[in-house]
Amino acid sequence: MFRTNDQMLCLFESYLAQLEIPEEPALLYAPITYSISGGGKRLRPLLLLLSAQALGGDVQAALPAAVAVEVFHNFTLLHDDIMDNADVRRGKPSVYARWGENVAILSGDAMMICAYKSLSRVAADKLPRVMEIFNDMALKVCEGQQYDMDFEKKRKVSVVEYIQMIDSKTSALLAGSAMIGAVLAGASDDDVKRIERFATELGLAFQLQDDLLDSYGDTALGKKIGGDILEGKQTYLMVQAMSRASEAQRDTLRTTHSDPALTPEQKIERVKAVYDALDVARITEQQISQRFERALAIIETLSTQEELREPLRVFARNLIGRKR
Amino acid sequence: MFRTNDQMLCLFESYLAQLEIPEEPALLYAPITYSISGGGKRLRPLLLLLSAQALGGDVQAALPAAVAVEVFHNFTLLHDDIMDNADVRRGKPSVYARWGENVAILSGDAMMICAYKSLSRVAADKLPRVMEIFNDMALKVCEGQQYDMDFEKKRKVSVVEYIQMIDSKTSALLAGSAMIGAVLAGASDDDVKRIERFATELGLAFQLQDDLLDSYGDTALGKKIGGDILEGKQTYLMVQAMSRASEAQRDTLRTTHSDPALTPEQKIERVKAVYDALDVARITEQQISQRFERALAIIETLSTQEELREPLRVFARNLIGRKR
Numbered sequence: 001m002f003r004t005n006d007q008m009l010c011l012f013e014s015y016l017a018q019l020e021i022p023e024e025p026a027l028l029y030a031p032i033t034y035s036i037s038g039g040g041k042r043l044r045p046l047l048l049l050l051s052a053q054a055l056g057g058d059v060q061a062a063l064p065a066a067v068a069v070e071v072f073h074n075f076t077l078l079h080d081d082i083m084d085n086a087d088v089r090r091g092k093p094s095v096y097a098r099w100g101e102n103v104a105i106l107s108g109d110a111m112m113i114c115a116y117k118s119l120s121r122v123a124a125d126k127l128p129r130v131m132e133i134f135n136d137m138a139l140k141v142c143e144g145q146q147y148d149m150d151f152e153k154k155r156k157v158s159v160v161e162y163i164q165m166i167d168s169k170t171s172a173l174l175a176g177s178a179m180i181g182a183v184l185a186g187a188s189d190d191d192v193k194r195i196e197r198f199a200t201e202l203g204l205a206f207q208l209q210d211d212l213l214d215s216y217g218d219t220a221l222g223k224k225i226g227g228d229i230l231e232g233k234q235t236y237l238m239v240q241a242m243s244r245a246s247e248a249q250r251d252t253l254r255t256t257h258s259d260p261a262l263t264p265e266q267k268i269e270r271v272k273a274v275y276d277a278l279d280v281a282r283i284t285e286q287q288i289s290q291r292f293e294r295a296l297a298i299i300e301t302l303s304t305q306e307e308l309r310e311p312l313r314v315f316a317r318n319l320i321g322r323k324r
Numbered sequence: 325m326f327r328t329n330d331q332m333l334c335l336f337e338s339y340l341a342q343l344e345i346p347e348e349p350a351l352l353y354a355p356i357t358y359s360i361s362g363g364g365k366r367l368r369p370l371l372l373l374l375s376a377q378a379l380g381g382d383v384q385a386a387l388p389a390a391v392a393v394e395v396f397h398n399f400t401l402l403h404d405d406i407m408d409n410a411d412v413r414r415g416k417p418s419v420y421a422r423w424g425e426n427v428a429i430l431s432g433d434a435m436m437i438c439a440y441k442s443l444s445r446v447a448a449d450k451l452p453r454v455m456e457i458f459n460d461m462a463l464k465v466c467e468g469q470q471y472d473m474d475f476e477k478k479r480k481v482s483v484v485e486y487i488q489m490i491d492s493k494t495s496a497l498l499a500g501s502a503m504i505g506a507v508l509a510g511a512s513d514d515d516v517k518r519i520e521r522f523a524t525e526l527g528l529a530f531q532l533q534d535d536l537l538d539s540y541g542d543t544a545l546g547k548k549i550g551g552d553i554l555e556g557k558q559t560y561l562m563v564q565a566m567s568r569a570s571e572a573q574r575d576t577l578r579t580t581h582s583d584p585a586l587t588p589e590q591k592i593e594r595v596k597a598v599y600d601a602l603d604v605a606r607i608t609e610q611q612i613s614q615r616f617e618r619a620l621a622i623i624e625t626l627s628t629q630e631e632l633r634e635p636l637r638v639f640a641r642n643l644i645g646r647k648r
Contacts, residue, residue, distance in 0.1 A: 106470055
């Protein structure tokens with residue numbers, strides 16, 4: 001018997017709902033409850049639990065670690081929102097916007113401690129290794145956030161630097177979650193490494209897809225297109241375009257977002273015209289497919305039974321939005 | 325053989341100097357190196373190591389945990405400085421002043437993770453209990469900081485509430501450090517509880533002394549007097565005075581610090597006149613002595629040899645600045 005992804009998600013949500021957050025002081029703990037109960041896709045805990053299941057582990061025993069990665073992820077969002085001056089998170093006011101900066105800093109700190117508190121409830125004999133993975137993962141996420149902020153002030157970001165940044169900022173947390181699930185399942189070192197590579201490739205595909213959809217998403221879905229272009233953000237499309245552009249195109253890519261003479265629509269149109277000329281949407285799409293296929297292929301190498309691989313495939317397909 | 329407090333401090337400093345902090349990204353890690361190498365009295369790691377020694381433990385084996393409490397303490401200062409808009413720390417620009425707020429938030433986060441990274445190097449069989457103490461201690465410190473910020477907006481803070489706040493903000497980290505040292509030494513639950521009470525009483529005495537010296541310190545030592553009064557801060561002297569004051573005196577205590585017609589010297593003089601009339605310096609001095617004596621008495625109850633108690637007594641005397 002194995003759990004489907006939906007069943008796994010329900011199991012996680014019901015366990016998370018039992019998490020006891022103190023009431024006082026209210027300004028410390030209310031933002032934590034607000035963040036954790038604010039929804040989100042629960043990708044990281046789900047991947048942790050599916051990895052534990054895929055490698056023959058006891059899913060119940062992995063729940064405290066699943067809570068830890070979800071709480072840690074929400075903590076990073078809470079502090080990122082201060083750094084990015086972001087007022088909205090998941091359609092609601094961010095903690096920073098609702099309670100102010102000092103509350104967001106301190107309740108974020110407490111939230112990280114809550115993550116470690118949950119993590120320390122895993123089986124005692126597994127704790128040292130789980131802590132090691134968690135700490136390395138957590139530091140990598142901070143490094144990724146710092147590189148992302150560094151890039152805002154950098155004139156030229158190479159494709160390699162960009163991939164390294166998203167590897168830290170996005171993939172590390174998925175890879176760490178998958179590894180912890182595997183370690184708790186008592187998986188071999190080889191399987192732990194395989195599931196790490198699976199989650200890393202998948203995380204990169206996921207982030208590249210996010211970059212692609214921001215400029216080429218389906219407007220029919222009601223998603224706003226071009227936010228990254230208007231902010232002048234470094235994205236995979238931008239760094240690829242910059243690496244291929246002529247001097248004139250490079251100038252357009254660099255200056256358009258801050259040109260006061262243009263409307264938002266004109267800015268988006270102008271940058272996308274360069275993207276189209278340089279074929280970066282297709283290049284990005286290829287990268288996504290390659291990494292997605294590589295992730296799927298790694299699933300086949302895990303030492304496990306066929307029926308336990310399928311939930312991982314479903315997770316991967318849902319994440320990248322593919323039917324097969 | 326046992327180590328004197330100076331020897332213990334040297335041992336700690338030389339171990340701390342070996343701590344490897346990565347170089348890149350520089351804006352994430354340079355502030356961590358800057359904070360940790362910025363000095364400080366190293367009270368918490370020293371107490372952790374002295375507790376381990378007093379209860380017959382291997383001091384070397386306690387070093388990773390000693391680094392963890394010191395790094396955690398420095399992390400709290402880093403984030404506190406943002407919340408308090410504090411530009412100076414230990415005579416140098418604070419991380420917040422030198423690198424700005426975003427860097428201070430993120431490098432503080434990374435610093436907390438570094439603390440956990442060091443902590444996880446303790447003996448594997450002790451890690452679950454050590455983590456439990458560390459997490460509870462860390463959350464308590466956050467609670468104390470939140471209560472302290474709450475008090476700024478509160479009209480009336482009772483003496484009991486104030487003691488609870490400093491118990492969390494100041495004593496918890498000392499008590500947790502002492503407990504971790506004891507646990508690593510393999511001490512009995514009773515001895516762990518005793519050393520917790522010892523450090524708690526000592527921490528309260530230390531904070532009350534700090535409050536007292538801010539208003540009644542020796543100006544000959546070059547210390548500025550009256551900072552707390554000018555900021556309108558809640559201190560033990562203030563909450564004691566408020567609990568004993570007449571309506572008129574209460575009014576003076578509440579409004580003096582923000583009275584634009586008065587010079588700083590006049591403000592300090594006016595508030596201290598009320599303190600003197602209500603005898604709060606003597607009351608505070610009594611509280612300090614009581615708690616200090618209680619802490620010393622607890623040392624005598626530890627299941628250990630006489631020569632191992634003495635370093636703890638020396639630590640207590642140095643902390644409170646007493647000869648005997």
